[in-house]
Amino acid sequence: MQLAYYPGCSLQQSSALYDVQSRRIFSELGADLNEIEDWNCCGATSAGKVDDFMAVAMPARNIGIAEQAGFAEMVIPCAACYSRTLVAQQRMADDPALQTTINAELGRPVNGTLKVSSILEALAALIAQGALKDRVVHKLTGLHPVCYYGCMMTRFPCTVPVPDDVENPQGMETVLKALGIRATDWNYKTACCGASAVVNDPDTAHNLMAKIMKDAVARGANCFVVTCPMCQMNLDVQQDEFCRRHGIEERLPVFFITEIIGAAMAIAPSELQTDRHFVDGTTLLKELEQHDEQSQ
Amino acid sequence: MTTAAIAYSALCIAVLGSLGRIGRWFWIKIGPENQEAPSLRAAARSFAATLKAVSAAGLRRPLRSLAVDTLFQLHILKHDWRRWVMHMALFYGMVLLVVLHALDDFTLKPLGVDYMPTLNPWRFLRNLGGIMVLTGVAMAVWRCRADPFRKRTRSLADRLARTFLAAMVVSGILLESVQILSPAIFDAMVDDYAFSDDIQEIEALKTYWSSSWGSGVTAELPTDDAQILALGQEMHAAFCADCHDRPQSAFLSYPVSRALKPLADRLDRLGLEGLLWYLHFITACLGLALLPFSKFFHLLATPISLMVRAGGPAEATAPALRSVRRAMGLDACTHCGVCSQHCAVAVIYQAIPNPAILPSEKIGALKRWTNDAQSPVASQLAEGSFICTACGRCTQWCPSGIDLQDLWQASQKDLVRRGRGPAHHWIRSQNAAQWASGAGSKPLNPAHQAHTLGLGDNPETFWACVQCTTCTNVCPVVAVAEDPHRDLDLTPQQVMNLMRLQLRELALGARMVWDCVTCYQCQEHCPQGVRVADILYELRNEAVRRLQPIAPRAQGSEDAQGEA
Structure with missing residues (x-):
C-alpha cells in the first residue's frame, strides 16, 4: 500500500525519532510511507500564525504536491501539521473562491481529492485490514498506559471530518486493544500540555502538565502514550522540572504510539531510538518483555 | 618594476585582509556562551582555546575533510552533480591558471622544466583553464537565472565575483590572440632572435609564419611557393621552434585571432597588446587584492570551516570554540542559495517580502547585524529569524558544511538579549x-x-x-x-x-x-x-x-x- 507521507519540521529535527518510528512501523505493517518531495512547513508556527492566507496556502501547497504525485491518502504523524492541513483543506472546500486564488499561485494546484489522515486513522485502517495478524510477539502485560491526545487531535478551529470522538477519543485505545493492551481510563486525555507556553510562559505550562501528570499517576498508569510530537516533547523534556516544582515523585516515560507497536512486535527499542527520550522508557519495556518471556 | 610593486601590493592586501578577517572569527561573539566585551585578550584566549580544541580533535578527520570536501568536493556531488561540475570547473580552472600561468615564475621555472608560455602543454593547459572557468561562470549565471529564488536574491557580491573571473579570462584570451596575430611582435622577435641579415631568409620566415603560424604579418612573397615555404620552415626550425608550438593548440585564442586577422595592423597601431596586458594584469591583481573582501574569501574560509566542523557537531565542542565556528560559518557562506531551495518556510517569502526569511539571505543580514548592532537590518533579521521552524534542512544541505541550525539558534538568543525578541518578550514590558x-x-x-x-x-x-x-x-x-x-x-x-x-x-x-x-x-x-x-x-x-x-x-x- 502506497501512502503519501508528510513529516513536517518537527519530525525532521527535534522529534526525528518519530519519523524513524513511523516509517519503520508502517513498513512492518505493509504500507510504504512516501515522503512528498519539496514539502514546506505547514504554517503552524511560522507564517500561518500571522497571516491567514498563508495559513491555508502553505498546507495547500503540500496537498497539491501529494495529489499531483498521484496519491489518494497522505499520512501526517505530527498533530499540528495534521490539524493545519486538515483545516486548510476544509476551508478550501468551504470557500471555492479561496481555493481558486491559492491554486493560481501554486505550481501543483489542489483539486480536493486527497484524504488527509492522522497517524491513528492510518494505523487503525491497516489494523482493520489485519496487518497486525500474527505480528504481536510481546503481550506487554503490566503496561498501564494512559492515552494522551492533547488539543490538536481533538479540537479544530472549524468543523472538519475527524473520524474520532472529540470529547472522548478512542483512536489510541483501539490500536492498543489490537495489541492486547488495555489503556487506563483517565480524565486528561484531551487536556492541554501548554504547547509553546513552555517558552513564553513556563509557569503556566508546568502547571498544566503537573495536573496531567498527577491524574495519570493517581490512576496507576506507568506510561503515557501520545501521537503529538509537541505533547511528547513537553511531557518528556520538562517532566523533571514540573514534577520537582509540583512535588511529584513519580516519573513516567512518554511513548509515541509507534514505540508501543514496535515493542509489541519485538522490534528493539534502540532501532526505534526509544533510548533518546529524556525520561527513560527502555527499562520499563525490557522488564515487560522479560516478564512476558518468563510467563510463557 | 612597477608591475612587481603592484603585484606585491595586491598580495600584501590579500594576506593582511585575510588575516584581519580570520582574526575577526576570534573577536566577534555569536551566541549565549560568552558575553564578555570584545578585547584583544578575549580574542587571544578564544584563539588559544580553538587551537587546543583543534589539536585535541587530531588531524585525521580534518585532513580527510580537506581531501574529500575541498579537493574532490564530494559533498556537493552528493547533492547536485550539475553544481559540482560548475564548481569543479571554476575551482580547477582557476587552480590551473594560477599555478601554471600566474605563478609560473615560482612554480614551473624553479623546477627546471622546459617552460615557455608559447610551448605545449602550457599553452594548451592555459586555454583549458580558461574554458573551464568560462564554462563555470556561464553555468553559474544560467543557474542563477533559471532558479526563481536565486534570481530574486542574487547579490552584487555574486555578480562581482563572476564578472572578475570572466574579465580575467576574457582579457587573457584577447591578449593571447593579439600576441599570436601582432606583426609588431613578430618583427621584434625576428630582430632579437633570428640571426640572419639575409632579407630573402627573413621574408621567407615571414611568409611561413603568415601562412602556417597564424601571424598577422604581411608577407611580401607568394604564400604558395613551396621553395619559399621550405626556406621559411628551415629558418623557423633554426630560430623559432625551440620556443614556439603551433598556435592552434591555443584553442580559445587562436580562433579569436583568426577573427581579428584583417585588423592586425590596426590593432598594433592602437597599441592594443599593451593595453590588454595591463587590463589582464590589473584585473588579476585586483582579484587577488579583493580576495578577503569578496566572495572569493570562501576559498580560505570554507575549507577551514569544513575541517573544523569535521571535528564534531557544535554541541559537542568546547563553548569557547562555538562562537568561533559560527563566525567562520558566516564567512564560509558562498551565497549559493541551496539552503533556501530546501528551506521549509521559504514559501513565506512570496507573501512577506522579507529576504531574511530565506536562510541564504538571513546569513547575510546576520553578518551585517554582527558588524553593526544598530543596523536597520536588525528588524528584518528578527522577523526572519523567528519565522524559522528549526527543521534543520538548511544545515543538512549546506555545501559549505555550515552548521546553520546552530547559527540560527545562537543568533535568536542574541536577538532576544538585545531586545529584538518575538512579541511575547516585549509585550510583557507593560x-x-x-x-x-x-x-x-x-x-x-x-x-x-x-x-x-x-x-x-x-x-x-x-x-x-x-x-x-x-x-x-x-x-x-x-x-x-x-x-x-x-x-x-x-x-x-x-x-x-x-x-x-x-x-x-x-x-x-x-x-x-x-x-x-x-x-x-x-x-x-x-x-x-x-x-x-x-x-x-x-x-x-x-x-x-x-x-x-x-x-x-x-x-x-x-x-x-x-x-x-
Whole structure:
C-alpha cells in the first residue's frame, strides 16, 4: 500500500525519532510511507500564525504536491501539521473562491481529492485490514498506559471530518486493544500540555502538565502514550522540572504510539531510538518483555 | 618594476585582509556562551582555546575533510552533480591558471622544466583553464537565472565575483590572440632572435609564419611557393621552434585571432597588446587584492570551516570554540542559495517580502547585524529569524558544511538579549492598560494589514455572546492562574465583552490574550458558537502590528524567559 507521507519540521529535527518510528512501523505493517518531495512547513508556527492566507496556502501547497504525485491518502504523524492541513483543506472546500486564488499561485494546484489522515486513522485502517495478524510477539502485560491526545487531535478551529470522538477519543485505545493492551481510563486525555507556553510562559505550562501528570499517576498508569510530537516533547523534556516544582515523585516515560507497536512486535527499542527520550522508557519495556518471556 | 610593486601590493592586501578577517572569527561573539566585551585578550584566549580544541580533535578527520570536501568536493556531488561540475570547473580552472600561468615564475621555472608560455602543454593547459572557468561562470549565471529564488536574491557580491573571473579570462584570451596575430611582435622577435641579415631568409620566415603560424604579418612573397615555404620552415626550425608550438593548440585564442586577422595592423597601431596586458594584469591583481573582501574569501574560509566542523557537531565542542565556528560559518557562506531551495518556510517569502526569511539571505543580514548592532537590518533579521521552524534542512544541505541550525539558534538568543525578541518578550514590558493608552493613538496601518479572518471587525462574531462565562470556566490558563485578574488582566469572557463593545484596544496587551495556549477549549465549549480562540489569535496578530512600533526597544537586557 502506497501512502503519501508528510513529516513536517518537527519530525525532521527535534522529534526525528518519530519519523524513524513511523516509517519503520508502517513498513512492518505493509504500507510504504512516501515522503512528498519539496514539502514546506505547514504554517503552524511560522507564517500561518500571522497571516491567514498563508495559513491555508502553505498546507495547500503540500496537498497539491501529494495529489499531483498521484496519491489518494497522505499520512501526517505530527498533530499540528495534521490539524493545519486538515483545516486548510476544509476551508478550501468551504470557500471555492479561496481555493481558486491559492491554486493560481501554486505550481501543483489542489483539486480536493486527497484524504488527509492522522497517524491513528492510518494505523487503525491497516489494523482493520489485519496487518497486525500474527505480528504481536510481546503481550506487554503490566503496561498501564494512559492515552494522551492533547488539543490538536481533538479540537479544530472549524468543523472538519475527524473520524474520532472529540470529547472522548478512542483512536489510541483501539490500536492498543489490537495489541492486547488495555489503556487506563483517565480524565486528561484531551487536556492541554501548554504547547509553546513552555517558552513564553513556563509557569503556566508546568502547571498544566503537573495536573496531567498527577491524574495519570493517581490512576496507576506507568506510561503515557501520545501521537503529538509537541505533547511528547513537553511531557518528556520538562517532566523533571514540573514534577520537582509540583512535588511529584513519580516519573513516567512518554511513548509515541509507534514505540508501543514496535515493542509489541519485538522490534528493539534502540532501532526505534526509544533510548533518546529524556525520561527513560527502555527499562520499563525490557522488564515487560522479560516478564512476558518468563510467563510463557 | 612597477608591475612587481603592484603585484606585491595586491598580495600584501590579500594576506593582511585575510588575516584581519580570520582574526575577526576570534573577536566577534555569536551566541549565549560568552558575553564578555570584545578585547584583544578575549580574542587571544578564544584563539588559544580553538587551537587546543583543534589539536585535541587530531588531524585525521580534518585532513580527510580537506581531501574529500575541498579537493574532490564530494559533498556537493552528493547533492547536485550539475553544481559540482560548475564548481569543479571554476575551482580547477582557476587552480590551473594560477599555478601554471600566474605563478609560473615560482612554480614551473624553479623546477627546471622546459617552460615557455608559447610551448605545449602550457599553452594548451592555459586555454583549458580558461574554458573551464568560462564554462563555470556561464553555468553559474544560467543557474542563477533559471532558479526563481536565486534570481530574486542574487547579490552584487555574486555578480562581482563572476564578472572578475570572466574579465580575467576574457582579457587573457584577447591578449593571447593579439600576441599570436601582432606583426609588431613578430618583427621584434625576428630582430632579437633570428640571426640572419639575409632579407630573402627573413621574408621567407615571414611568409611561413603568415601562412602556417597564424601571424598577422604581411608577407611580401607568394604564400604558395613551396621553395619559399621550405626556406621559411628551415629558418623557423633554426630560430623559432625551440620556443614556439603551433598556435592552434591555443584553442580559445587562436580562433579569436583568426577573427581579428584583417585588423592586425590596426590593432598594433592602437597599441592594443599593451593595453590588454595591463587590463589582464590589473584585473588579476585586483582579484587577488579583493580576495578577503569578496566572495572569493570562501576559498580560505570554507575549507577551514569544513575541517573544523569535521571535528564534531557544535554541541559537542568546547563553548569557547562555538562562537568561533559560527563566525567562520558566516564567512564560509558562498551565497549559493541551496539552503533556501530546501528551506521549509521559504514559501513565506512570496507573501512577506522579507529576504531574511530565506536562510541564504538571513546569513547575510546576520553578518551585517554582527558588524553593526544598530543596523536597520536588525528588524528584518528578527522577523526572519523567528519565522524559522528549526527543521534543520538548511544545515543538512549546506555545501559549505555550515552548521546553520546552530547559527540560527545562537543568533535568536542574541536577538532576544538585545531586545529584538518575538512579541511575547516585549509585550510583557507593560500591562494591558498601559498598552491601551498608547494603542489608541496608533491606528492600524492599512499597509500592515495582512490577511486576517476579520473576526474583530465583524459585529456578528460576538452577536451571540451572552457572557455566560463558559469560555472562562473551561480555560486551562485561567484554571492554573492563582489570581486571574492579576495574572491575566482579563478573562476570556471579559475579552469577548470588550470586543462586543468595540473596545478592543483595551484587550490588545492583556496577558490573557498573550498567555492563551490555543487549546480551543473555549471555542469548543461555547454554547453560542463564538470563535473565542480564533479571536484571541487574531488579537495577538493585531497587537503585533499595532503595538510593535510603540514597543520600548531594548527592554530588560537579560530576558530569562528567552533562554528557556
